[in-house]
Amino acid sequence: MSPDLRSPITAPAAATLQRRLLAWYDAHRRDLPWRRTRDPYPVWLSEVMLQQTQVATARPYYDAFLVRFPTLAALARAKPAEVLDAWAGLGYYRRARHLHEAAQTVMREHAGRVPDDPEAFGRLPGVGRYTRGAVLSICFDRPLPVLDGNVARVLARLFAVPAAIRDPRGARRLWALADVLVPMRRPGDWNQAVMELGATLCTPRAPACGRCPLRKSCRALAMGRVEEFPPAAQRRATETVCRAVALIARGGRVLMARREGPLLTGLWEPPGVELTGHASPVRALRPALARLGLKARLAPAGRTVRHTITHRAITVEVWRGTLTGAAPRRAGLRWVDPARPGVPLTALARRLTRAGAE
Numbered sequence: 302m303s304p305d306l307r308s309p310i311t312a313p314a315a316a317t318l319q320r321r322l323l324a325w326y327d328a329h330r331r332d333l334p335w336r337r338t339r340d341p342y343p344v345w346l347s348e349v350m351l352q353q354t355q356v357a358t359a360r361p362y363y364d365a366f367l368v369r370f371p372t373l374a375a376l377a378r379a380k381p382a383e384v385l386d387a388w389a390g391l392g393y394y395r396r397a398r399h400l401h402e403a404a405q406t407v408m409r410e411h412a413g414r415v416p417d418d419p420e421a422f423g424r425l426p427g428v429g430r431y432t433r434g435a436v437l438s439i440c441f442d443r444p445l446p447v448l449d450g451n452v453a454r455v456l457a458r459l460f461a462v463p464a465a466i467r468d469p470r471g472a473r474r475l476w477a478l479a480d481v482l483v484p485m486r487r488p489g490d491w492n493q494a495v496m497e498l499g500a501t502l503c504t505p506r507a508p509a510c511g512r513c514p515l516r517k518s519c520r521a522l523a524m525g526r527v528e529e530f531p532p533a534a535q536r537r538a539t540e541t542v543c544r545a546v547a548l549i550a551r552g553g554r555v556l557m558a559r560r561e562g563p564l565l566t567g568l569w570e571p572p573g574v575e576l577t578g579h580a581s582p583v584r585a586l587r588p589a590l591a592r593l594g595l596k597a598r599l600a601p602a603g604r605t606v607r608h609t610i611t612h613r614a615i616t617v618e619v620w621r622g623t624l625t626g627a628a629p630r631r632a633g634l635r636w637v638d639p640a641r642p643g644v645p646l647t648a649l650a651r652r653l654t655r656a657g658a659e
């Protein structure tokens with residue numbers, strides 16, 4: 302078997318890998334709720350949730366989401382705010398918006414049946430090559446590959462390919478490998494088995510090669526250079542952001558503003574402003590509140606909250622606000638009971654109101 306993709310993997314070598322890994326998967330796979338069904342809706346939901354989210358984190362959200370929207374039709378009928386509310390805390394909210402739009406498209410254009418045709422399924426909002434391969438291989442036995450961080454690591458090590466998934470050329474090479482390896486029989490189990498191997502044994506640090514069913518075929522192990530594959534991708538720099546927010550409470554409820562703009566659109570949190578340069582928080586907060594029609598006396602709450610979302614490290618200065626005029630009635634403002642918000646809150650809003658609305 303060659304690490305060079307110009308020489309294809311021989312069919313017997315691929316068959317050996319498939320046989321060994323599938324036998325291991327049958328014996329060792331974790332019992333996860335989305336593995337107990339081949340209904341495309343819950344499988345699709347799990348695949349979307351598990352992108353950028355760990356299994357342990359996603360699992361309670363998955364269960365609760367299905368209680369709230371038990372079918373694709375129920376999801377399609379929901380209001381966008383309800384879907385975002387069910388997603389609140391998982392992050393990467395675009396995933397939820399796309400899934401919701403895709404459910405509506407399936408109801409409208411495919412008579413409520415998830416299409417098993419790769420082209421039709423791949424045209425749905427938010428369905429990229431990974432989701433298409435995962436859902437169609439697991440639910441419809443389509444021999445389509447998947448490539449995520451776990452699969453990429455396993456393949457890079459197995460074939461000693463110096464390719465990282467974040468590098469476009471590396472991703473092309475790894476996709477080609479994944480494509481060659483996916484079997485005609487049990488393609489969904491194969492895809493899940495590779496992911497499972499990456500998640501449980503072929504981990505980024507200190508992989509458990511001694512227990513790996515593919516160790517006899519692993520080139521990186523034979524070379525004694527397991528941790529050199531895949532090559533470290535350049536980390537995206539973390540952006541440092543300062544923000545001031547006004548906690549304005551009344552009768553156990555907190556005034557929230559609906560976020561607009563590129564990040565966290567449609568989620569709600571206490572009104573605030575990003576601080577630039579050396580702007581004093583109160584000087585920046587007043588005009589931000591005025592833009593929402595709010596006039597308030599502001600006093601420091603003596604709290605600073607550090608919060609991280611994706612590549613932003615946010616330091617939030619909390620101010621207590623007391624309205625000096627009536628709160629205007631407008632669509633983007635609402636008094637919210639933190640215990641029963643009724644609107645999707647950002648993770649920051651939940652943190653602030655959990656400890657800060659007292």
Ligand code: SF4
Binds near residue numbers: 459502504508509511
């Ligand atoms: S032998 Fe080690 S490095 Fe190679 S695939 Fe298995 S766990 Fe990963």
